[in-house]
Amino acid sequence: MEQVLEYIRGQKEAVIEWWLNEVDKEYPLFYNLDKLREHGKLYFDLVTAVHIPVKEHPLFQHLPEWCQILFLKKVPIVHVMHSSHLFRQSVFKALSDAPLDEGKLMKVLAILSERIDTYERQVTQYYTVHAHAQLEDQEQRLGEMHDDKLNLIGKMAASMAHEIRNPLTSIRGFIKLIRDRLPEESLALVENYIHIIETEFDLIQSQITGFLTFSKKPVEENFxxxxxxxxxxxxxxxxxxxxxxxxxxxxxxxxxxxxxxxxxxxxxxxxxxxxxxxxxxxxxxxxxxxxxxxxxxxxxxxxxxxxxxxxxxxxxxxxxxxxxxxxxxxxxxxxxxxxxxxxxxxxxxxxxxxxxxxxxxxxxxxxxxxxxxxxx
Missing domain, CATH: 3.30.565.10 (Histidine kinase-like ATPase, C-terminal domain)
Structure with missing residues (x-):
């Protein structure tokens, strides 16, 4: 197996260049290829150092830091996963014509794939946790903005209701006076009109009550x-x-x-x-x-x-x-x-x-x- 690993390590430059070329074709001008090349070298070392459990490798300890950089730069998770898949393909491509024992080669490739899988799971978990946290923060801010809007509407509604209710109180008083002062025969002639005025009056009162539901103090009424x-x-x-x-x-x-x-x-x-x-x-x-x-x-x-x-x-x-x-x-x-x-x-x-x-x-x-x- 060591012979196979030595051969793979000897293909490091070829693997990375093929990988860079494929990433650039998929996402042209999106990444700085010089910086990506340095990252690719580190990733190659992490994947091929099979004598160290992947989670104990010194480079793996920097994974949260790398993920944070990618996340803050708003690099889509699909880019990260796809580039990792392309890296795996580049390794396979470099070994497609290798003069090595096929059985030993397959065992090594299985080990390398498992290490790549571990990396991908960790990155996915980081993105998932932080994306959820970001969404919760956005929802909280939207909720606060919504509350501010309702408070503003509440103040406007309370002020408007106060201004409208004063003349309405006078109107109700005069309607009562009309009923009390008109002779019965005259009242009978306008009763339908007075009834319509009272109905519309009640409707306006009902609307004001609704507006007051936006004020800080809810309508004081027993259940x-x-x-x-x-x-x-x-x-x-x-x-x-x-x-x-x-x-x-x-x-x-x-x-x-x-x-x-x-x-x-x-x-x-x-x-x-x-x-x-x-x-x-x-x-x-x-x-x-x-x-x-x-x-x-x-x-x-x-x-x-x-x-x-x-x-x-x-x-x-x-x-x-x-x-x-x-x-x-x-x-x-x-x-x-x-x-x-x-x-x-x-x-x-x-x-x-x-x-x-x-x-x-x-x-x-x-x-x-x-x-x-x-x-x-």
Whole structure:
């Protein structure tokens, strides 16, 4: 075996030059060939010093340092692995016509391949560990940026809500005065108009409540056990005129006894937002327009689904649909679904969706058990 090793070591220059040539063909002008030649010599010594276990070889101790240099220079792992494969091929090529005993040659080549495999495993492990760490760091920074954005939106929302609520309080007071001061016969003539004003007023109040979910202080409202069907009906009171005007068929299929533990006003805001979005989506449908609401429960979750047969949500925004200011509507603010997500997070629940060419469905999930131990 020593004779075979001596022959291989004598082919060092030929092996390295063939390897350099192949690397340069695969990745032209990507590497400094003079520096790569020096690295190749070290790698050759590591691979062929079979009398020293590869992990105990002095050069192997420098492997983490080499890997770090490659990683920081953003050398792709595929380059590293491919160049190592080319190095193995160069060794085989140099020995293809060697005047050596074939049996002994194969044994030596098997040993050399095992040492190359050990090197490749170590490099792959280093890249994997550090790539994961880098991804986690990036995710953390993105999370911090997202939190900063939400905090900014929160301050804007709180300020805007304060400015809007002052005149709204006056409006509500004057509506009450009108009801109290008008004679019954006159009130009867304008009752429908007053009712519409009150309905729209409640809708604005609901929107403000949603905006406040972005403020640092969540909406202060107790969690209560409510009937899901009754909560849906409360939300429908505000949008029934829109359903009628847009010729939309609404179906509600919910168990009468289904209950969930929620903050009433914010959850009504979620349901109203999703229903309004469905109505907007159906505006482009020329045929039958349908919205259907279904629910189910298991041991752990209450699941509520709001589905419409409108067009598909554009692929380009699906992955970021719940982020602030992302919208597929021409005049949308991009806050509605972000508000829904924030409210569901406050409830330790979840909101998701699926969208095809024929229908779009939003899924709300609420924790069913352990209400007493949940801190909101």
């Amino acid at each position: 209560v056990l409510l009937n899901v069907r009754e909560q849906i009906q409360s939300a429908l009171v505000l949008i029934n005129p829109l359903l009628i005007n847009n010729n939309i068929e609404l179906t509600v299929d919910l168990p009468h006894e289904m209950m969930f533990y929620v903050q009433k006003t914010p959850i009504q805001q979620v349901i109203s937002n999703l229903l309004n979005n469905s109505i907007d989506a159906l505006g482009s449908v020329s045929g039958e327009r349908r919205i259907w609401i279904t629910g189910a429960e298991d041991e752990h979750w209450i699941t509520l689904k709001i589905t419409n047969n409108g067009p598909k949500i554009p692929d380009g925004i699906q992955h970021k649909l719940f982020q602030p200011f992302v919208t597929g509507r021409e005049h949308g603010t991009g806050l509605g679904l972000a508000i829904c997500k924030k409210i569901m997070d406050n409830h330790q629940g979840d909101i998701s969706f699926r969208s095809t060419d024929n229908e779009t469905e939003f899924i709300l999930q609420f924790k069913k058990k352990g209400y007493g131990s949940i801190t909101f």
